[in-house]
Structure formats: C-alpha cells, structure tokens
Amino acid sequence: MSKLRIENLTKIFGDNQNEALHLIHEGKDKREILKETGATIGVNQATFDVKEGEIFVIMGLSGSGKSTLVRMLNRLIEPTSGNIYIDEENISTMDKKALREVRRKKISMVFQNFGLFPHRTILENTEYGLEVQGIDKRERQKKAEAALDNASLLPYKDQYPNQLSGGMQQRVGLARALANDPDILLMDEAFSALDPLIRRDMQDELIEMQKTMNKTIIFITHDLNESLRLGDRIAIMKDGEVVQVGTGQEILTNPANDYVKRFVEDIDRTKVYTAEHIMEEPAALSDEQEKPANILRVMDENNMNNILVVDNKERLIGYVTREDVEKLHKHGQENISEIIKKDVPEIEPDVLVDDLFDVVHETRTPIVITNDQSEIEGIIVRSNVIGAMTTDNEYDAIDSDEKVTDTKEEEDHE
Numbered sequence: 001m002s003k004l005r006i007e008n009l010t011k012i013f014g015d016n017q018n019e020a021l022h023l024i025h026e027g028k029d030k031r032e033i034l035k036e037t038g039a040t041i042g043v044n045q046a047t048f049d050v051k052e053g054e055i056f057v058i059m060g061l062s063g064s065g066k067s068t069l070v071r072m073l074n075r076l077i078e079p080t081s082g083n084i085y086i087d088e089e090n091i092s093t094m095d096k097k098a099l100r101e102v103r104r105k106k107i108s109m110v111f112q113n114f115g116l117f118p119h120r121t122i123l124e125n126t127e128y129g130l131e132v133q134g135i136d137k138r139e140r141q142k143k144a145e146a147a148l149d150n151a152s153l154l155p156y157k158d159q160y161p162n163q164l165s166g167g168m169q170q171r172v173g174l175a176r177a178l179a180n181d182p183d184i185l186l187m188d189e190a191f192s193a194l195d196p197l198i199r200r201d202m203q204d205e206l207i208e209m210q211k212t213m214n215k216t217i218i219f220i221t222h223d224l225n226e227s228l229r230l231g232d233r234i235a236i237m238k239d240g241e242v243v244q245v246g247t248g249q250e251i252l253t254n255p256a257n258d259y260v261k262r263f264v265e266d267i268d269r270t271k272v273y274t275a276e277h278i279m280e281e282p283a284a285l286s287d288e289q290e291k292p293a294n295i296l297r298v299m300d301e302n303n304m305n306n307i308l309v310v311d312n313k314e315r316l317i318g319y320v321t322r323e324d325v326e327k328l329h330k331h332g333q334e335n336i337s338e339i340i341k342k343d344v345p346e347i348e349p350d351v352l353v354d355d356l357f358d359v360v361h362e363t364r365t366p367i368v369i370t371n372d373q374s375e376i377e378g379i380i381v382r383s384n385v386i387g388a389m390t391t392d393n394e395y396d397a398i399d400s401d402e403k404v405t406d407t408k409e410e411e412d413h414e
Contacts, residue, residue: 002049002085003216004073004184009082011042011068011240017080030239042068044240045082050184055210055217057231059224065240066220070186073218074107075099086184104133108177112189116161116169122148123157126176133180140179147179148172150209167198171205178213188220203229224263228272236260248272268354275356276349278385279369279378285310288317292329292336295320306365308376309340315374318342319365346370349377353385360385 012020020039023032030041043065050056058066071077073084075091084092091102108129116125123144130140148154151171161169170190177185191199203226210217221227227234228248235245244256252272255261283302286295286309299307299322306321317340324339345359345367359367366379 001052003052003087004050004218005085005088006049006073007047007083007085009043009046009069009072009084010080011065011072011077012039012080013042014039021081041065041240042077043072043079046237046242048235048242048245050216050218051232052216053214054232055206055219055230057219057221057227057234058237059221059227059234060237061222063239064237066222066237067188068240069237070188070218070220073184073186074103074109076109104129104180106183107186108180108182108184109186109188110170110173110177110190112192116172118161121158121160122153122164122172125161125172126157126179129176129180143181144175144179147175150178150213151175151205165198166194167202170194170202174206174209178215182215184216184218186218186220189222190219191226192221192223199226206230224267225271228267236263249274249277270354270357271352273353274349275347275351275353275367275369275380276378278353279349279380280384282308282366282376282379285314285376286320286336287312288337288340290336291334292325295325295336296322296329299325308344308366308368308379309336310376313373314376316344316346316368316370316376319344344368346374356380356385 010021010024014020014037016037016039020033020037020041023036024041024044028036030044033039033041046065046069058069060066068077072079075084079092082092083090086102086106091099094102117128120128123141126144126148127140130143135143145154145157148157151174153168153171153175156164156168161172164172170193174190191202194202206217207230219227219230221230231248233245233247234251235242236251237243238259244251244260246254249272251260252264252267252269255264284298284304284307286298286307288309288311295307298304304322306319308319309317311317319341320336320339321341325336328336328339343363344365345363347356347359347367347369349369349371356367360380360382366381368376369378369380371377
C-alpha cells in the first residue's frame with residue numbers, strides 16, 4: 001500500500017517559469033532550459049510512490065535536486081506543478097490551515113544540523129513540537145520521554161545539548177521528530193555531519209528503531225553505501241530527474257542507464273546481495289526412506305559427492321556422503337538414517353553474501369537456505385559466492401564446466 005505518492009512533481013526557480021515548464025514538456029534538459037530562459041530546474045517531473053513502513057532513500061550528487069524534492073513533500077518549498085498524495089489525499093492543493101495539520105500530525109523532519117535549543121534540556125527539546133501544538137505538559141512529557149527511551153537517551157533527559165556528543169545530539173533530533181508519532185519521517189542528510197564511526201552507529205540505530213516503530217521514512221543522502229545499507233528501495237536523481245527507482249540489488253544488477261552504471265560500478269556487491277539473490281535449486285534431493293542403490297544412481301546422474309536428505313514434507317534432515325552410502329550398500333543395509341549427517345549450515349534468505357565467506361570456507365556441503373518450516377528454498381555453493389564478488393556479466397561468463405569441476409573438487413556439489 002502506498003503511503004505517499006507523487007506525480008510529475010516539478011520545481012522551477014527564477015523567472016520565465018511557464019516558458020521553462022513548456023520546454024520541459026518538449027523534452028529539453030536542465031542546461032538547455034537554463035540557456036534559453038534563465039530559469040533553473042530544481043526537480044523535473046518526479047514520479048514515484050513510497051510504501052507504508054518502508055525506508056525509501058532518495059540519493060544523488062550535489063545539485064541533483066534531492067533536498068529540493070524532499071522539502072516539497074511537506075511544501076516547505078512550493079511545487080511549480082505536479083501532485084503530492086499522502087494516504088491518497090492531495091496535499092499540493094491544501095490551504096494553509098489543512099497543511100498545518102498535516103505537518104503537525106503526519107510528517108516530521110530531521111535535518112543535517114541538529115537544530116537543538118542550547119538553553120533547553122534534552123527533554124524540553126524533545127517536547128518542543130508538542131508544545132507548539134498546545135499539548136498538555138504532562139502528556140507531552142510522557143510522549144517525549146517515550147521517544148527518548150526508544151532512542152536510548154532517557155537517562156540524559158535533564159542534560160543540555162552541549163553536554164552530549166554529536167551523535168547523541170542527532171539522536172535527540174530524531175527523538176524530537178518521533179515524539180509527535182508522525183506517519184512519515186523526512187530525513188535530509190541527517191547523518192552527513194557525523195564522524196564515520198558515529199554515522200555507522202546511527203545507521204544501525206535507525207535500522208533497529210525501524211523494526212519497532214515501522215514508520216514510513218524518506219531518507220536523503222549523497223552516499224551510495226548509506227543508501228544501499230538503509231534503503232528498502234532507492235531513487236537515484238540526476239539534474240533534477242529521478243533516473244531509476246528500485247531495490248539496491250535491482251539497481252546494481254540492472255542499472256537504468258550509463259550514469260547509474262558508472263555510479264554503482266565500484267560498489268562491493270557482497271554487502272548488498274543476499275543469499276536469496278545467489279541461491280540455486282538443488283540438482284536432486286533424497287528422501288529419508290530411499291534405498292542406497294537408488295541414492296547412488298541419483299548421485300551418478302548428477303555428479304554428486306553428497307546429497308541432501310529431506311522428510312516426506314521436504315523439510316531438511318541432513319545429508320549423506322557417497323562414501324557412506326557405498327559402504328551401506330556393500331553390506332546390504334537399506335536404512336540410511338544412521339549415516340545422515342546433521343552438520344548442514346542453514347541460513348535465512350536475507351543474509352548478506354559478505355557474511356557467507358567464513359561459512360562456505362568451513363563446510364564441505366552446500367549452504368542451505370530454509371524457511372521457518374525448515375523447507376529448502378535453495379542452496380549456495382562456493383562458486384555462487386565467488387560469482388557475487390564480480391559483476392553479473394563476469395559471473396555469467398564463467399564456463400559451466402568450470403563451475404562443476406570446482407564444485408566436485410570441493411566435494412560440495414549439490
């Protein structure tokens with residue numbers, strides 16, 4: 001479900017706006033319009049939707065229009081044309097009174113500079129937005145304390161901003177925005193002024209807080225690594241235009257144009273791709289009731305040194321090796337239960353490839369991706385992990401025979 005939706009949202013700065021808008025519709029770019037009219041295109045017909053409860057990142061280099069765009073979402077900057085819908089209500093046509101209510105109850109904003117009042121305590125700073133709304137002191141204190149507690153700042157409520165570190169001050173700014181319990185949180189370069197380590201900590205905190213608060217967050221950044229780390233989806237901007245919207249994996253795998261391709265070419269894909277992205281179906285599985293002779297036949301047909309064993313509902317039990325099955329068959333035994341090994345690494349689909357290197361190095365079996373019912377969704381072998389370190393074209397170019405050979409040597413072919 002879309003929480004926020006914008007259609008052809010455009011902002012033109014300067015004179016001759018009507019002429020500039022006409023040239024936009026003719027397909028002229030930002031530089032051509034500036035030359036012909038003297039008007040500057042801040043945002044050019046941006047169109048996308050933001051789903052309820054997602055972190056939607058808008059990113060681009062300086063001058064791309066991202067900060068102008070986010071300020072139009074609550075009409076701190078008035079759009080030249082286009083529409084903004086929140087819960088399918090068009091706020092671009094609202095009068096000032098209705099817009100004020102939307103800003104108070106539905107949208108809060110966190111800026112790059114913390115904007116804390118030095119003469120107010122941390123609690124008083126957090127209460128400020130509620131105070132402006134005229135909320136009773138006891139009620140606003142209760143809400144502010146809850147927001148500070150959620151940001152792990154409640155013990156500091158009686159201190160002043162200059163007594164806190166930069167990272168803690170930014171958390172106060174975030175708590176103040178959340179105290180009003182907004183549906184939508186706009187964050188404009190919120191962590192850019194922080195030291196790298198503190199910035200990383202703030203990213204971690206936002207991810208953890210989002211698990212419980214489940215807000216709709218529009219996050220502005222110029223840092224691609226930050227956008228890939230935080231964003232459920234990402235919009236990339238250039239010269240006022242939104243040139244691509246997608247998940248981090250979609251953008252890395254299928255860049256919309258050469259600009260996006262150049263933008264992402266140096267990114268470490270292992271920190272973006274998940275197990276689900278690189279998994280494959282097992283070539284074969286064995287039922288726990290299967291006879292050794294049949295298991296050996298399946299292994300021969302698929303060039304396997306071991307095979308995963310499942311129950312009658314295809315839930316993972318473990319695996320058996322060719323050596324053990326051959327011994328069992330040689331002695332005329334039919335029950336494989338005693339030779340099933342249980343040391344199969346199981347992971348969830350959203351585990352990052354970067355976290356798989358140690359696992360794949362230490363195991364002789366495939367890594368198995370299972371769901372909550374222990375049903376097998378896919379497997380990962382070493383060549384999958386190595387492939388994720390390259391571009392997709394490089395991985396696709398690996399000869400299939402080479403993959404099989406490597407897998408056989410490692411005795412972990414599925």
